[in-house]
Amino acid sequence: MDLKQVRETAREKMKGYCRVCPVCDGRACAGSVPGIGGTGTGSAFNANLEALAKVKLNLRTIHQAKEPDLSLTLFGEELATPILAAPITGASINMGGALTEREMVDALLQGALAAGSLGMTGDTGVPSMYDDGLAGIKAVNGKGIPFIKPRSQEEIKKRIDKAEAAGALAVGVDVDGAGLITMALNGQPVGPKSVENIKELVSYTKLPFIVKGIMTVDEAKLMAEAGVAAIVVSNHGGRVLDHTLGAADVLPEIADAVKGKVTILADGGVRSGVDVLKLLALGADAVLVGRPLIIGAFGGGSEGVKLTIETYTKQLLQAMILTGTEKVTQVSRDILVC
């Protein structure tokens, strides 16, 4: 199996939902939510790619970084690569249903693990999909991280209990899902959270607690003060609010404010190992990938996901050699052209 075959199969299996474009930038699928695109004009999806494309690297080869170290520890797990599978839900709603929810989740979690990484799962207006994610996490001995929509505190706590029972490594809330009308239409109301709400959840769970969907310095600082273990700098792949900045636009200031106080994850528009290195240099501790791994899952199951993460990891290794970067845990901003 190679990535070309994976992409061809995925194009067939997601017909009418994802065109598997040469560059996955949200233009062809603009407005496809539900679907695989970005909301509205698709501008926020595209902004993620544009923000990364603006970042340029300094090519350096007179140095000692011959065998870069790509390993890191995250939520107590030793990982071979900083490239994780982002939470994805809605195999039937968003991708056409060629895979069941459970099959998609299994492909993402198992493929990520096989590549020496980790996967995450999500939550939607169809409550059984959160449970499918947890079943997948249980099947890999808890080596996964579920994300819960910003439901009422009581509903979140019920789902945290289930995550703990499944043995998950950590648990999170994608707070940027606060405006999702689809959730309300399904009788599953969501809404914004207060700092007190987040503090309550942090102390409620014994697991590391993650807040996904932070795009401003003020909220990153508030989350650090609230005691979260990690934030995900993310605009939800451009799926929640049109015309936001890209994650790579806001990441440097956020890292300046909270690096070392909380673990910083980032996602949005990562389409190569070079993009991964850019986000690490801008301040991320690890990076999540969404749509390319959906394509991996539909095009080749767990093998397709593994192959995609391994391909990006090889590209990252090469880019580290060519920028003089010895460790993924210490990526200098000096590798970037300012």
Ligand SMILES: Cc1cc2nc3c(=O)[nH]c(=O)nc-3n(C[C@H](O)[C@H](O)[C@H](O)COP(=O)(O)O)c2cc1C
């Ligand atoms: C079809 C689809 C479903 C998603 N479902 C969820 C979800 O349930 N929970 C969540 O936190 N993020 C969800 N996301 C957002 C991803 O976790 C991630 O933030 C985003 O896809 C990253 O951008 P990229 O796809 O450009 O890599 C979803 C994204 C897509 C495309």
